[in-house]
Amino acid sequence: MSYACYLDGVEFPTPAKLTVKVKNKNKTLVLLDEGEINFLRTPGLSEIVVPFEFSMLAGGRSPDYYLGILERLKTEKKHTQFILVRRTPNGRALYDTNIQVSCEDYNIVEDAKKGLDVSVDVNLKQWRDYGTKTVTVQESTPTAQPTQDQTPQPKTVAVEKERDASTAPTAKTYTVKKGDTLWAIAAKYYGAGAQYTKIYNANTDKISNPNLIYVGQVLTIP
Numbered sequence: 001m002s003y004a005c006y007l008d009g010v011e012f013p014t015p016a017k018l019t020v021k022v023k024n025k026n027k028t029l030v031l032l033d034e035g036e037i038n039f040l041r042t043p044g045l046s047e048i049v050v051p052f053e054f055s056m057l058a059g060g061r062s063p064d065y066y067l068g069i070l071e072r073l074k075t076e077k078k079h080t081q082f083i084l085v086r087r088t089p090n091g092r093a094l095y096d097t098n099i100q101v102s103c104e105d106y107n108i109v110e111d112a113k114k115g116l117d118v119s120v121d122v123n124l125k126q127w128r129d130y131g132t133k134t135v136t137v138q139e140s141t142p143t144a145q146p147t148q149d150q151t152p153q154p155k156t157v158a159v160e161k162e163r164d165a166s167t168a169p170t171a172k173t174y175t176v177k178k179g180d181t182l183w184a185i186a187a188k189y190y191g192a193g194a195q196y197t198k199i200y201n202a203n204t205d206k207i208s209n210p211n212l213i214y215v216g217q218v219l220t221i222p
Contacts, residue, residue: 002087006194008069008080012052018084019049045126048082048101056116063118070122073103079127085194093211098197100127172221176213189221198222
């Protein structure tokens with residue numbers, strides 16, 4: 001099996017293992033005559049621990065390059081995409097770990113027993129988009145002085161969800177040509193073929209198998 005690991009659109013050294021903690025926020029309550037019950041709540045944010053090994057001499061990039069990306073993600077308060085691609089030896093795609101994350105913290109360990117390699121445990125946390133809500137209260141203005149028999153006009157309340165226009169998603173379309181694959185199309189638009197799942201998830205009404213696309217299909221590129 002082969003792996004490829006991407007963080008913020010950059011291919012990182014493949015970690016030896018990956019720990020994903022899928023959290024929940026359920027609360028157990030005790031009722032007098034019923035005993036314990038489980039109060040179900042909205043799931044919590046998943047947490048990912050990625051142990052990287054950055055080689056000082058082998059490979060094309062030094063540890064400073066990868067550490068600079070991690071530090072930028074922290075200082076710029078930026079969320080990004082973490083992807084771990086899994087493939088069989090014959091190239092068949094397996095399931096991917098593909099999740100929006102924030103870089104919470106990381107530990108740098110230098111061990112003389114490992115030579116010049118630098119070990120970095122990176123803690124990532126799932127990111128969820130959110131927005132603010134505004135409430136508008138509208139009260140009708142009577143055209144004449146109300147009498148005692150008239151019923152007061154009720155107020156109406158409208159709740160609107162707002163979001164920063166800069167974060168609004170933009171979509172493009174692409175018409176499939178002979179020889180195209182989702183991997184190649186993702187590489188063209190995102191600079192990394194491993195992000196093909198973005199295109200697949202946006203076109204599940206047209207694509208039943210990410211390995212099968214057909215000439216003439218018009219795909220949405222999120």
